[in-house]
Amino acid sequence: MGGVIGIAAYSISQTGGQRLSTVVGCLIGVAVALGLELYRRSAQLTEVRLVVLGNEMSFTARTDMRQAAQRMFFQAATRVATRPLEDGSGNLREALTSLKTLFDLYREPLEADTTPPPPAKGDSVYELALDILNFELAPFLAKWHPKLKEFEDRRPDQDESEWPENAVFREELRQLQTRLRPYVIGLGDIAGIRDPERHLRPSARSTQPRPPVPQQQASRTSPQG
Numbered sequence: 001m002g003g004v005i006g007i008a009a010y011s012i013s014q015t016g017g018q019r020l021s022t023v024v025g026c027l028i029g030v031a032v033a034l035g036l037e038l039y040r041r042s043a044q045l046t047e048v049r050l051v052v053l054g055n056e057m058s059f060t061a062r063t064d065m066r067q068a069a070q071r072m073f074f075q076a077a078t079r080v081a082t083r084p085l086e087d088g089s090g091n092l093r094e095a096l097t098s099l100k101t102l103f104d105l106y107r108e109p110l111e112a113d114t115t116p117p118p119p120a121k122g123d124s125v126y127e128l129a130l131d132i133l134n135f136e137l138a139p140f141l142a143k144w145h146p147k148l149k150e151f152e153d154r155r156p157d158q159d160e161s162e163w164p165e166n167a168v169f170r171e172e173l174r175q176l177q178t179r180l181r182p183y184v185i186g187l188g189d190i191a192g193i194r195d196p197e198r199h200l201r202p203s204a205r206s207t208q209p210r211p212p213v214p215q216q217q218a219s220r221t222s223p224q225g
Contacts, residue, residue, distance in 0.1 A: 050186040052131075053179070058122040061190050068109070069125045070191035075105050076184045077199045081137075082177055084202045085170060092160050092169060093152070096145055103137045125190055132183050140176050144169055 046066070048059040059065065076082055079102055080095045106129045151163050160166060181200060188196020 046192065048190050050189060052128070052182050052186050057127070059125065059190050060119055060122045061192075065125050066191050069187045070193070072106060072125070072129060073184060073187040073191050073193060073196065075102055076180065076187070080173070081180050082184055082200050084177070085173060087170060092148060092163070092166070095173065096141065096148060099137055100141055100145070103133060103141065106133055125187070128183055128186060132180065136176060136179055140172070144172070
């Protein structure tokens with residue numbers, strides 16, 4: 001825009017022609033319109049209102065806030081924080097490790113000097129991250145990490161399925177996933193993701209019942225009388 005305006009001013013001062021002035025004026029108008037459109041796309045404000053676990057929050061989502069929410073949504077939507085861990089499947093130690101990694105990923109920008117300051121109006125996406133860390137992930141990890149480690153240290157040769165608290169862990173993990181779900185959907189809304197809830201649904205394969213074993217195959221593998 002600066003270059004166009006400079007050339008236009010110089011041309012008009014040199015020629016004084018009406019036609020050239022009109023053409024240059026049109027070019028300046030196009031340049032200004034393009035500049036305003038680019039600014040609107042990069043820094044436009046989007047008002048997002050969320051109700052998370054009974055608390056209403058309002059976000060004026062600028063580009064930096066949307067980008068942060070998008071990163072946090074992606075990390076949570078691809079981990080056990082939102083993905084189902086069916087009974088008898090998965091690995092409990094890996095599930096805890098995934099939750100701890102998510103905890104560290106969310107905490108890192110809060111501790112960095114580059115964290116954007118809170119908005120002058122409304123809430124910050126990092127307030128959602130703090131709630132997820134302090135009220136959900138931290139208490140769960142503080143309870144279950146030492147319990148599982150004690151079992152692993154005491155009985156290193158035993159499988160996790162033999163852990164007496166296996167079923168209780170899985171049930172509390174499901175409760176944690178239920179509580180995290182509205183937070184993650186809220187992050188998706190702030191990020192501008194269309195229908196973020198769709199990405200949190202269990203896959204079709206995980207919800208389909210296992211096919212029964214064919215009778216012929218069962219008879220071949222059964223012991224002979």
